[in-house]
Amino acid sequence: MPLELLVSGGRIATLAGDRGFGWVEAVGITDGRVAFAGSAVDLETRADPFTRRIELDPDEVAIPGLTDAHLHLAEGGLSADRVDLTGTRSLDEGLEAIRAAASVLAASETWLEGHGWLRDRWGVWPTADDLERAAPGRPVALWAHDHHALWVSHRALRIAGVDATTTDPDGGIIRRDESGAPTGILHETAARLVMRHVPPPTAERAEAAVARLSRELIRLGVVAVHDPGALSLQEGLGPAIAGYRALDERDDLPIRVHASIRSEQLAAAITEGLRSGDPLGPPGGRARFGWLKLFADGTLGSRTAALLEPIEPEPGRPLAAGTERGIWLTPPDEVAALAARAAAAGIATQVHAIGDRACRATLDALEAVSSRTPLVPRLEHIQLLHPDDRPRFARAGIGASIQPIHVRSDAASARRLWGDRAETRGYPMRSLLDAGAIVAFGTDAPVEPIDPWPGLSMAVTRVDASWGADAKPFGPDERVTLEQALRAACIAPAVLAAETDRGRLVTGQRADLVVIPARAVSHPVEPGGALATARPRLVMIDGTVLFEA
Numbered sequence: 001m002p003l004e005l006l007v008s009g010g011r012i013a014t015l016a017g018d019r020g021f022g023w024v025e026a027v028g029i030t031d032g033r034v035a036f037a038g039s040a041v042d043l044e045t046r047a048d049p050f051t052r053r054i055e056l057d058p059d060e061v062a063i064p065g066l067t068d069a070h071l072h073l074a075e076g077g078l079s080a081d082r083v084d085l086t087g088t089r090s091l092d093e094g095l096e097a098i099r100a101a102a103s104v105l106a107a108s109e110t111w112l113e114g115h116g117w118l119r120d121r122w123g124v125w126p127t128a129d130d131l132e133r134a135a136p137g138r139p140v141a142l143w144a145h146d147h148h149a150l151w152v153s154h155r156a157l158r159i160a161g162v163d164a165t166t167t168d169p170d171g172g173i174i175r176r177d178e179s180g181a182p183t184g185i186l187h188e189t190a191a192r193l194v195m196r197h198v199p200p201p202t203a204e205r206a207e208a209a210v211a212r213l214s215r216e217l218i219r220l221g222v223v224a225v226h227d228p229g230a231l232s233l234q235e236g237l238g239p240a241i242a243g244y245r246a247l248d249e250r251d252d253l254p255i256r257v258h259a260s261i262r263s264e265q266l267a268a269a270i271t272e273g274l275r276s277g278d279p280l281g282p283p284g285g286r287a288r289f290g291w292l293k294l295f296a297d298g299t300l301g302s303r304t305a306a307l308l309e310p311i312e313p314e315p316g317r318p319l320a321a322g323t324e325r326g327i328w329l330t331p332p333d334e335v336a337a338l339a340a341r342a343a344a345a346g347i348a349t350q351v352h353a354i355g356d357r358a359c360r361a362t363l364d365a366l367e368a369v370s371s372r373t374p375l376v377p378r379l380e381h382i383q384l385l386h387p388d389d390r391p392r393f394a395r396a397g398i399g400a401s402i403q404p405i406h407v408r409s410d411a412a413s414a415r416r417l418w419g420d421r422a423e424t425r426g427y428p429m430r431s432l433l434d435a436g437a438i439v440a441f442g443t444d445a446p447v448e449p450i451d452p453w454p455g456l457s458m459a460v461t462r463v464d465a466s467w468g469a470d471a472k473p474f475g476p477d478e479r480v481t482l483e484q485a486l487r488a489a490c491i492a493p494a495v496l497a498a499e500t501d502r503g504r505l506v507t508g509q510r511a512d513l514v515v516i517p518a519r520a521v522s523h524p525v526e527p528g529g530a531l532a533t534a535r536p537r538l539v540m541i542d543g544t545v546l547f548e549a
Helices: 040-044 073-081 091-103 128-134 154-160 189-195 203-219 238-249 263-272 332-344 356-367 387-396 405-418 421-425 430-434 453-461 482-490 492-496
Strands: 005-013 023-030 033-038 052-055 060-064 066-068 112-117 140-144 149-152 172-176 182-188 222-227 256-262 287-295 349-353 378-381 399-402 439-441 513-517 538-541 544-548
Touching: 005 040, 023 040, 033 040, 060 482, 066 482, 066 492, 073 203, 073 222, 073 238, 073 256, 091 112, 091 128, 091 140, 128 149, 128 154, 128 182, 140 154, 140 189, 149 154, 149 189, 154 182, 154 189, 172 189, 182 189, 203 222, 203 238, 203 538, 203 544, 222 287, 222 492, 238 256, 238 287, 256 263, 263 287, 263 332, 287 332, 332 349, 332 356, 349 356, 356 378, 356 387, 387 430, 399 492, 405 421, 405 453, 430 482, 439 453, 439 482, 439 492, 453 482, 482 492
Parallel strands: 005 052, 005 060, 066 222, 112 140, 222 256, 256 287, 287 349, 349 378, 378 399, 399 439
Antiparallel strands: 005 023, 023 033, 060 513, 140 149, 149 182, 172 182, 513 538, 538 544
16 A cells, blocks of 8 residues: 655664664655554555655654643643642742732632742742732632642632631642741642632533643644643542543544543542543543552642651741651552552552652552553653662553653752752653553643653753753763653653554554754753754654644
C-alpha cells in the first residue's frame, strides 16, 4: 500500500529499542500509524504521486509527541478565568491583582477564586484581614503556589462555619492568631472546609477549559496528558469527567487524556463499573479513565511533607507539636485500604508522596496491589527518597512520576530545610532510572507553567539560568541525558497507561510527531538555552497535522 504521508529531509529520533535516539532519515505514515521508518531512499520507493510530503529543514529534527504525565488539565484550563498571583512579588502586589479581579465580578455573592501566591516570595503569611482591603465582604478562596494552602476571606470562613471553636481536621492545619481565631490560611485537608462550599464548575465550563488548554498544549508539542485531578469534592464523578466525555463523544478532544478521580469519587466509579484504561467516551476515543489519586503527605513549601528526619521549625511556619516530620493527609493504613478497594474493582492508584517517609509508606501500600490493575500504580512527585527505596519501584512494578521543573522552584527551599540530603536524595531521576524504575516526566501545571521544555532542560542540567551565571547544579549526580529525558516524556507515560502502540516512531505505532529546532538536541546542556526555549514548528497526532507555525 502506498504511503499517505512521508516525513523526510532532516533527522528523526524514533526512540526505537531500549537505548539511543534511533535516528532515521524518513518516516512513512498510513492510516494514522507509522508504516515504515528508515532511509529516505527506501521510503521513496513506497511513495506514489498522491503521497503527501513534509520536508524537514536541515536545522530541524523530529521526535515522538510528548506526554505530560502529571498535568491538571481541567484545573489548568479553568485557571485562565481566575486571578493569577504567580508573578506577584509582595502582598501589596497580590492585593492589587485581587482588587482588580474583584472589581469585574457582578455580585458580592460571587466567589473570587485564584492561585499562585508564594509566602517565601512575599515574606509574610497573608490573612483574611488583608483580603478585606481588596475584596471587602466577598467570599474569596486563593490557592498557594503549591495548591496545599488556601487563603480565604472572612466571608468564606463564615460560609464554611470555621471559627475559633473549629478543630483541625485530620491531615490539616487551621492557622490561628493568639486568640485561637482563624487567620485565613488553611493548610492541606483544612482547605476542604471551605472548598466544599465553592460552587463547582459546570461540565460545560470544564469542557471549554479543557478544549482551550488542549490547543495550547498541542502548540508546545504535548499530544497526551495524565490529569490527576477531577475538580470535585462532591459525590459523583464530577464535572471534569463529564467534560471529557462530552468532548470525546463529539470527537472534539484534540489530545489524549487519562483522567483520574479522587477518593470522594471512588464509589461512583465502582458503581459505574469503570476500570482503569476504560474509554470515557466512545470506543477508540481519546479520553480514558485513569487512576485513583490519593495524597499521602503535604508539600515542601508548606513544611508538611512526611519525612524520616525532622526539619527545624521556622518562625511563622505551621509546625505545631507533632508535625516536625510533616503530616499525613491520608494515613498509610488508609492508603493501603483504598488502594486495595480500588484494585479489587480494576482501578489503579497514584499517590502524591513528596517526603521520604511518605514515599516509603506508599511503596509499602502499593506493593500489595501492584500486579492487580490494568494500569501501573505510581507515586507522584517523589521529591525526597531514601536510597534504600530506589530499587523497590522496579522490583514491585510501581511507576515514578516526577516533575523536573520543581527543581527550579524548590532548590533553595530544599537546601534550607533538608540540608545535605536535599542534593544526595532530592528529586531523584538518574538514580531511579539506574535502578530500573519506569520514570515518567510531567509539569504539574498549573502549579508550574504548562511548557514542558524548561522541565526537560532541568532534568538534563539541574541548573537554571535564573540562578545566575555562577550557579552550580542541584544534585548533579541526578542529571539525565537528553535521550533519557525524551524517553521519560514520550515512552514512559505510555507504559504507565498500558498504551503499547505509542511513544515511539516505529512501525505500527501511532504517528504522533513533533518538529523542533535541531539545536535543542545538539546543545541540550545550555541552561535556559535551545532545549528550554524550544518551540515546535509542526505537531501531528495520529498522522494529522494539528499545528504548524
